[in-house]
Amino acid sequence: MARSMCWHCQSAVTGEYFCERCVKVQPVSKEADYFTCLGFPRRLMLDSKQLEAKFYEMSRTFHPDFYQTKSPAEQAISLGNAAVLNTAYRTLRDPIQRAEYLLGLETGSVKDIRTSPPADLFEEILELQDTLEEYRSSERDSQEGRELRTALETEQRALEQRKQEMETQLHQLFGEWDQLQDRGESTSQTRVDRDRLLKHMRALLSNRTYITSIVNDLATTIA
């Protein structure tokens, strides 16, 4: 996590977060990804208790509360480090965000949010949009309004069910990814498997994001 040279005494830093010579706190490297930052391998099935324990431990190391009596330079470093640590923990704590982040790291591309519905849901979504429009322009208490509402609620449940299935599927892929990484082989077959997994996860994550936004929209409309 540390840089190679201490900002304060210019000696080589061998310690993890502090210079061993002058005991000054070191800034988190700008290149370090969130997994490295929290000291975890690039895996998707991380233990949330372990993550939390590590986050608490590192908060005790970096939080600005403990640097109030130190120099302004050290205070600034602690502030920057704590902000990075908080972002890292927030990203890795949530399995979905963690996977999206890992995809970004592995494929080098930024997360793309789908704006068109997934192919297999295309018809269903178009129909739903029409029903939503009708409901918005209908009298809520009328016979028509009530019927539309019931239809929308059924659709909401169906979509939530769908989302659940996608998450189960994702969870399975997360496990496969970790196993592949744990084997640590680099054959042409593992490279193919790796690319297949990444592609599959990307598709599922993006569909899930799309469905989530539809479900939220539904929920606020009929609330």
Place this chain on the structure above:
Amino acid sequence: MSRIVGIDLGTTNSLVAYMKDGQPCVIPDRKGRTMVPSVVALTDNGLIVGDSAKEHLTRNPERTVYSVKRFMGRGLVDVQNELAYFPYQLTETGGVIRIRLGEKNYSPPQISAMILKELKLRAEAHLGESITKAVITVPAYFNDSQRQATKDAGLIAGLEVLRIINEPTAASLAYGLQKNTQGTIAVYDFGGGTFDISILKLKDGIFEVLATNGDTHLGGDDLDRLLVDLFIGQIQEQHGIDLTGHPDHMQSVRLEAERAKIRLSDDLKTTIAVELPDDRGQFTRELTRAQLESLTISVIERTLAPCRMALKDAGLTSKDIDEVVLVGGSTRMPLVRQRVEALFGKPPHCHLNPDEVVALGAAVQADILSGGTTDMLLLDVTPLSLGIETMGGVMSSLIRRNTTIPASAKELFTTYVDGQTGVDIHILQGERELVKDNRSLARFRLKVPPLPAGVPRIEVTFLIDANGILNVTATDMRTGQSQSIEVKPSYGLSDTEVERMIEDSFKFAADDVNARKLIEARLDAEALLKTTEKSLVEAGYLITSDETDNIRTALSQLRAAIDGPDPRAIRARMAALEQAAKHLNVVMLDDSLKKSLQGKKVTEVT
């Protein structure tokens, strides 16, 4: 490191606390009172604060400021619909409310600074040392401008504000220290002017805030207003008097309403009595707890939606909450306790003093900062989403609400036109989609080197520090050079204005010192007058008539000096009187010695 005190700067009352042998304790005044009413009055003898100022609420309503916290970091438009309730005159300059007191206008941070100074003096008198550093609490739902205004108040009062800490989280520190609990707690903080709910996870000394929500304009004040409206309506009906034209009587009604509300937390019914103007007699009526409750239930229920939101944001349900902690004076109301119990499905923890627990927690945080307490750490969150204005008047969110602080976000900016030299950035806080529905925090202009469109790359870092206050820095990614940014706050004092107010406060400080010296000199002089007069009566026969005359002259000269404004003149006359009465004192001492020796044997004396 010099001592850091913890301050609860409340809407109704303020307190100061410190850490004594590992336990936080509130600092009382000489009479043992722990709370300083957050009231500032302009009198003929200058500005006064606290209990003595509170007496001026009815005597001098136009020149007595209360509930100033409601105006911190706000513009006049924010408080438009409650202006009628305040007897003092409010205006606005540069997005900041100004309060008219006599010939001068004061910003809310300046008024708050007077309260802070009173607390500072109290702490200095109690601890016998100069106090220059403090942790000050704010409602968790305070936005950036309100926090900044609180920090400004500290600066103006001559205090370095080492940390702004959220009231419910401060309360959780005091609670955690006392109970050493592990688990998930909800802190329900219903005070004089603000409401907060915070959900925290307590584990191994870490206090992690999971979510917070609230309303910075919802408190006991709003309950009092419902009673005031009821009473003035009845006074109009029964006596044909419009009290709104009588600010002094309006204040009496307000204070009586507040007292009645407080009494009804213990009693089932109470009697209201208010003097009417122009000797028109008294308005009296009975008020039952049931009547109070049916009148205020809608306001109290407004606290429940934020609670549900906080639970949702924390990803929890009420079943996951191990304990509910009550903070703030308004939680003494039985109806509030019932509603909280119904929402969370368990009786709330009521064993902490809801008035003091926030100040105690601030003292604990102060001790953490000074390196005293090392096993506790607070991880708080930002209550509101932070973003910038983008095309079409839409807010683009950079840091989501309930993100653990410190938190940072980076955004890359470029130009759309060749040779463009600046990019205007508008910073916002809030949860709505459109810019106009959110709170404008500040604007600044990013300097860009004149280059073809799209070539410049300026990275702006938005950092919310541990106080929940925003810091903005920018770096030119092509040259690596950072640029300083002058942020113009939308609802706050500029740096130069704060500096001027600090200077002013030093000028006033000289006046304050003089006022204090005058009061002390007067007290000492009166004591001297009394003892000398007594001596003259008792032992005047022992001295010559010339001496008696001299003493009488010195006495009358001192009496004249007491009414004057100069403490040095009083001290000089006191010295003259002591000189004139010197012989009298000597002969009195001899006389009493002689009397005590009479009838005793020599051996008994030696």
